Amino acid sequence: MNREALITTLKKIVKPYIQDEEAFANLTEDTDFINDLKINSANLVDVVLDVEDEFDIEIDNDSMEQMLSVKVALDIIESKLSQ
Amino acid sequence: MKTKKNRVVITGMGVVAPNAIGLENFLSAIQQGTSGIRFQQNLADLNFSCCIGGIPQVSEALKSDYLTPLQLRGFNSSGILYGCMAGMDAWKDAGFPIDENSRTDYDSGMVFGTGTSGIDKFREAVYKLDEGKVKRLGSTAVVQTMASGISAYLGGILGLGNQVTTNSSACTTGTEALLMGFERIQSGKAKKMLVGACSDHGPYIWGGFDAMRVMTYKHNNSPEKGSRPMSASASGFVPGSGAGALVLESLESALEREANIYAEVLGGGINSGGQRGGGTMTAPNSEAVQKCIANAIKEANTTAEKIDAINGHLTATSKDPVEIENWTQALDRKGKDFPYINSLKSMVGHCLAAAGAIESVATVLQLKHQFVFPNTNCEDLHPEILKRIDSSKIPTKAMKTELNIIAKASFGFGDVNGCVIFKRY
Numbered sequence: 001m002n003r004e005a006l007i008t009t010l011k012k013i014v015k016p017y018i019q020d021e022e023a024f025a026n027l028t029e030d031t032d033f034i035n036d037l038k039i040n041s042a043n044l045v046d047v048v049l050d051v052e053d054e055f056d057i058e059i060d061n062d063s064m065e066q067m068l069s070v071k072v073a074l075d076i077i078e079s080k081l082s083q
Numbered sequence: 084m085k086t087k088k089n090r091v092v093i094t095g096m097g098v099v100a101p102n103a104i105g106l107e108n109f110l111s112a113i114q115q116g117t118s119g120i121r122f123q124q125n126l127a128d129l130n131f132s133c134c135i136g137g138i139p140q141v142s143e144a145l146k147s148d149y150l151t152p153l154q155l156r157g158f159n160s161s162g163i164l165y166g167c168m169a170g171m172d173a174w175k176d177a178g179f180p181i182d183e184n185s186r187t188d189y190d191s192g193m194v195f196g197t198g199t200s201g202i203d204k205f206r207e208a209v210y211k212l213d214e215g216k217v218k219r220l221g222s223t224a225v226v227q228t229m230a231s232g233i234s235a236y237l238g239g240i241l242g243l244g245n246q247v248t249t250n251s252s253a254c255t256t257g258t259e260a261l262l263m264g265f266e267r268i269q270s271g272k273a274k275k276m277l278v279g280a281c282s283d284h285g286p287y288i289w290g291g292f293d294a295m296r297v298m299t300y301k302h303n304n305s306p307e308k309g310s311r312p313m314s315a316s317a318s319g320f321v322p323g324s325g326a327g328a329l330v331l332e333s334l335e336s337a338l339e340r341e342a343n344i345y346a347e348v349l350g351g352g353i354n355s356g357g358q359r360g361g362g363t364m365t366a367p368n369s370e371a372v373q374k375c376i377a378n379a380i381k382e383a384n385t386t387a388e389k390i391d392a393i394n395g396h397l398t399a400t401s402k403d404p405v406e407i408e409n410w411t412q413a414l415d416r417k418g419k420d421f422p423y424i425n426s427l428k429s430m431v432g433h434c435l436a437a438a439g440a441i442e443s444v445a446t447v448l449q450l451k452h453q454f455v456f457p458n459t460n461c462e463d464l465h466p467e468i469l470k471r472i473d474s475s476k477i478p479t480k481a482m483k484t485e486l487n488i489i490a491k492a493s494f495g496f497g498d499v500n501g502c503v504i505f506k507r508y
Contacts, residue, residue, distance in 0.1 A: 016153050042222040046156070049221060 001081070006074050013050045017043040029071040044068075055081060091268045092508055094342040095177025095330030097169040097279075098444045101137030101323050101431045104145070104168070106176065110448050112430070113456040114481045118307035119431045120321050126293075129286050133298035135306040137323030137432035138284045139165060154236075157221045160201030165326035165437070166233040166281030167240065170195065173328035174241055174277060178342055185242045192245025192273045194263045195234045195328070196256035196280035198436035201227035202287045233281055245273040253495030254396070255353075256280045257327060257439025261503055262351045264331045274336045277328060282437035284324030295365075297400060298322055310433075311460040312397040312426035313407070313468055313477060320398040323432030327440030329447070344508045346450045349383035349488070351503035352376065362498040366402065369409050375500035376413035376492060383504035385488060387414040390422045390504075392455055394446040394491040397426035398433050404467035406494075411471050421472040423484070429459040439493035439501065446491045450507045455482045 001009075011027060018024045019038035023031060033039045039047065048064050051057070051073070057080040059067070067073050096106055101119025103112035112119075119137045127134040141164065146155060149168050158164070170193075171181060199205075204227040211219050226232050231249035238247035246267060252259045257280035264276030282288070292298050299319035302309030310321040337344055352375045356368025380387055393410060397403050410424070411417040427442045434441050449455060457480050464474055492502040 016156055043153075045222050049219060 003074065006077060007070065009054060010070065010073060013054060014039065014047055017047060027070060029074065031070045033068055051077065057081060088269050089271055090334035091265050091331050091348045092334050092337050093329050093345040093348065093447055094332045094337050095173040095175070096345060096444050096447065097172025097176060097328045098326070098441055099139045099141070099165040099169045100325045100327070100434070100441050101139055104139055104141065105172065109444065110452065113427065113445050113448065114454065116457040116459045116481070117430060118459065119323070120306045120309055122303065122306050126286055126289070127303070131286065131290070131293045132296065132300035133293055133319070133322070134303045135309050135321055136284065136289065137321065137325070137434065139325045141168070157223055158227070159204040159207055160227040160232065160283065161203065161285065161324065162197055162200060162281040162283040162326070163227060163233050163236050165324065166195060166197070166279065166328070167236055169279060169281070169326035169328040170237040170277055171240060173279070173330050177330040177332070178340070181241060187242055187244035189244035190274040191243050191276070192264075192267065193234050193238055193243050193247045193277040194250055194260040195237060195277065196250040196252070196260040196436055196440075197230060197233055198251060198253060198256060198282060199288060200230050200232040200283070202283045203285065204228050206287055237277070241277070243277070245276070251436070252499045252501070253497055254433070254435055254438050255493045255495035255499045255501040256436040257441065257443060258491065258493040258501035258503055259353055260440065261329060261331070261348070261443055262353055262501060265348045265351065268331055268333050275330060275332045277330055278440075279326060279328030280437045280440040281326035282324050282435040288324070288435070289322040292322060299399070308460055310399050310429050312395070312399040312428050313403050313458065313465055314399070314461040315463045315465045317399040317401070317403060317465070319400055320428065321432035323428070323434035324437065325431070325434050325441055326437050327442070327444040329440070329443060346447045347506045347508045349385060349504040349506050350379065351501065352378035352382055353501050354378065355500065356498040358498045364498070365496055366498070367405070367494050367500065368498055369405060371498065372406070372409040372494065372500050373413040376410065376490065376502045379490065379502035379504050385504060387416060390414065390488050390490050391486045392423040392425070392449065392489045394442055394489060395424055395426050396492055396494045398428055404465050407468045407471050417471055419473040419475065421476045423455045423476050423478060424472070425456055425458045425478065427456070429461065442493070443491055443503065446489050447505055450486055450489055450505055453483060453486055455484060455486070457481050
């Protein structure tokens with residue numbers, strides 16, 4: 001899966017949790033989950049669970065802690081997929 | 084120095100009951116004696132003795148009128164759903180907006196009770212935990228299963244800033260919540276209190292009662308005939324579920340904003356029999372029940388002869404005649420002098436923690452609309468009841484009549500009692 005396709009899939013995953021529609025519409029790799037998309041921090045664990053289900057990967061605690069932006073999320077997903 | 088006590092009135096109500104959802108539908112259901120008891124295939128599949136129960140008929144579309152798609156993600160707590168629906172309806176009925184951007188309202192609080200919260204979510208979580216998948220629980224396993232889940236959900240939806248809490252006292256819960264909110268307004272600590280209670284449905288909440296053989300197993304083929312309070316052929320209660328909610332408000336605040344007033348709460352009594360004097364974990368101490376009722380009347384500054392009607396606890400177990408005896412003793416009234424009495428459980432079953440709240444809504448509707456709703460399934464009144472009160476006091480058809488004061492009582496496991504006195508306003 002290329003980077004473009006990954007972003008599209010990630011957008012679909014975070015959509016239910018976002019509280020800023022404008023930031024979501026303009027989502028780029030630099031978009032931050034909490035500061036830009038206004039995702040409730042408690043919901044970050046749900047995003048991670050949905051990512052695990054979608055890509056059939058397991059995200060460890062260290063990776064999860066860093067998964068606060070689109071860029072880091074994509075990097076982590078790519079690295080897990082290539083393992 | 085004697086402090087001034089605020090008078091407390093009811094300015095909004097909401098209800099999610101097995102026989103109707105929403106105040107208007109519920110009013111018409113209780114006027115007509117509509118049953119909400121149905122055969123429950125999943126109970127039969129799980130080898131329950133009692134395979135009937137009362138579950139509010141909530142569609143997926145209706146759910147999304149109350150909770151957002153995000154709130155509904157991984158949501159599996161029927162009691163919280165019913166409580167949110169009833170609580171939001173009551174709030175709107177009282178004329179208050181529901182706006183996620185509103186400012187915190189420090190004058191308004193909530194006491195919203197339950198017995199157990201999110202039992203289906205809890206089951207889901209336990210299975211995952213036992214498979215070693217703790218990380219897979221998601222972010223809402225705690226808020227759906229903590230006892231105060233309902234007040235946490237509703238408090239945030241409404242933006243309440245006064246005391247926001249959940250009480251729990253078995254089948255007295257709803258009535259106790261009402262009195263706790265009442266006292267908070269009476270003493271001037273809040274202007275408005277949303278009070279009520281909710282209860283989950285299904286095998287995991289009802290199973291323990293089935294095991295105790297306190298639910299009827301004789302009406303699996305005739306569900307609507309199953310819940311038989313005061314009947315000679317009563318053979319145990321029928322489990323129910325749902326929620327009832329009432330907005331209590333200081334009379335001053337209600338008058339100031341020209342709110343619709345359903346009734347006044349004059350006062351009430353709460354006590355326990357201490358599991359002494361005949362009282363046990365599951366049976367009431369009659370002396371305490373009588374004291375509770377007498378104390379409620381005293382607190383309400385009224386007298387027993389002024390009570391026009393009673394909404395009883397009356398679950399359709401062998402304890403119904405004992406409850407009638409306790410009312411006759413506490414009021415010192417019997418035969419034709421006894422007030423009208425009814426039990427909502429003949430239509431909706433025993434809604435457990437939510438019972439007192441749903442039944443209080445029904446009681447207040449009777450005052451507002453000046454009628455007594457019918458008792459169904461008691462064409463064969465229990466002879467021990469007929470020895471004490473006249474059958475004309477147990478209406479089996481809706482009856483228009485002038486009502487000024489109604490007493491409503493609930494009793495629960497742990498030998499706890501609650502009685503509230505409502506007055507027409």
